[in-house]
Amino acid sequence: MDDWFGKRVLILGCGNVLFGDDGFGPAVARHCLEECQLPTDVSILNAGTSVRNILFDVLLSEDRPSRIVILDAIDCDREPGEIFELDLDAYPAHKVDDFSMHQVPTSNLLRELRDLGDVQVSVLACQVAHIPDEVSPGLSAPVTEAVSQAARTLSQEYLA
């Protein structure tokens, strides 16, 4: 078993670093791993585009964290670089996009984790400035600034 299953808190930085601001989650994960003193019962992973794979196994595992925090880049008409927590219940309740392993974890999979898996699930999101159509790595200025802010929010709100 990977050791992160047994941690109290699992933080997953997800997104594709090749697509501009989509690399926000991995950037925060890297920042925390390099700059922050993590409690021993907390694990942070740069999950990249493998996040659903991890969440599936966590969901079906008998041994799972009591809390999971997803770090992700989102486009939903806020100010670029704004950090906010997504409300899982605000998503539409469709059941059919659950099981692709690619990209962002779906709201449904996260709700399954919360409701069936008895895991406290949070999504700490950042409003993107731009996600390019073609491969183009690198965060925009507002999202770059948001990385350290997200790390502070993580330690204040989720790791205490």
Place this chain on the structure above:
Amino acid sequence: MTRITIAPVTRIEGHAKVTIDLDDSGNVADTFVNVVELRGFEKFCIGRPVEELPRIMTSICGVCPWSHHLASAKANDAVFGVTPPSAGRKLRELCNSVAYTEEHILHFFFLAGADYIMGPDADYSVRNVIGIAQANPEVGRMVVRNRHLGAQMLNIISGKTIHPVTAVPGGYSKPLSEAERQELLPMADEVLEFAKFAISFAKENVFPNYLETVQSVGVIETGFLGTVAEDGTLDLYDGKLRLMKPDGTYEEFAYDQYTDHIGEHVEPWTYLKFPYAKTWGDFSMDLEAPSGVYRTNTLARLNVCDRISTPLAQAELEEYREKFGRPVQLTLLYNWARLIELLYNAEKAIQLLNDPEITSKDTRVPVTPRAARGVGCVEAPRGTLIHDYETDENGLVTDVNLIVGTTHNNAPINMSVKQAAQTLIKDGVYDQGILNQVEMAIRAYDPCLSCATHDLSNRIPVKIEIRDPDGEVVDTLVG
């Protein structure tokens, strides 16, 4: 004309949209499968040191990073003009086999299997992995346990579970210690036991219930492409490409000759190209008279190979051929073939771990930059994966071409969807169960469709649009 749109198709790796046009009598006039392609990656690679590509390639997608990593390392070997030492090659093969077991377990039990285990007409609130786990808790537990074992094995062999870096130009950077080998062996034995269980479980409890569906949904006639060893044995890491016609005759060629045999057709309604066998004539997806169309992935690999080198998988191959012949054209049998490959890879991993060379410290050779072209190819779980690089005298990339498994299957996926839709939709009558069976024809190919948008405003999981003959939307169903 009435138009039905399914977008995105679910339980595949990425997003796709299916459009089904009905004629005035309500029968299927035409279908189109649109996939979202990763664009601009080749351009991004230009000017970079070629030895960086095996590491960068794993960022394309978290779904099959090992296949891109290994194909890229092999293309590097060719660019640098080196052959990895035997131990380096075997460690790469070991990673490939273990990664395959993880992938095939995932696909059968989590992605495609839900349709068969829970039934294609089951409500989609239970037709998923949660439903499988609740209906069969012991199976769910074993699935997760064995996927963990695969991840743990890759962690021991390569030091990383996500974003591997150990396949390098000229070989493999992390020799395997005897202590690690001893740790891996019981894990590999357990995965083999699960692989044996999985195929028995499917043959007893799953496939017999759907043989009628298998015989009718998505069935098309095509050729097949896959890798075989020099003697025709299945090989997922290295060998020659065998391109088989529907009648079973075939041509063979080295990886770097693929452009002599494979052309790329373009359709105006999609960015994704349609590779085809250009030595067979012009390209056509006409269901009655297809031309140049071939398939890759599990069904194709088991069609083109003469035998499998491991005993249990060979026995399964013989039974499978006894039932369905060779070449097999029934699209949904991709799933059966996938379980035979699961068994093969579990056996192969044990064979490699028992190979005395596997713990040799001689795992890589030095490389020197030069101007060259190099083609690397592996069989990815989703099909033949080709990386083609060119460098200048400083080893900087000047050109890149990738053909991924799903792209090879672009034409057959479109044809299978059209066949399934024509078979199932009559007189304008369809329901969720019928549309799901159309999706099953796609899921059998286990496509991986790269895309990276997170636009919540467009996140409608399945959308079916029905349009009247003037193109007006008369009804919208959201599943």
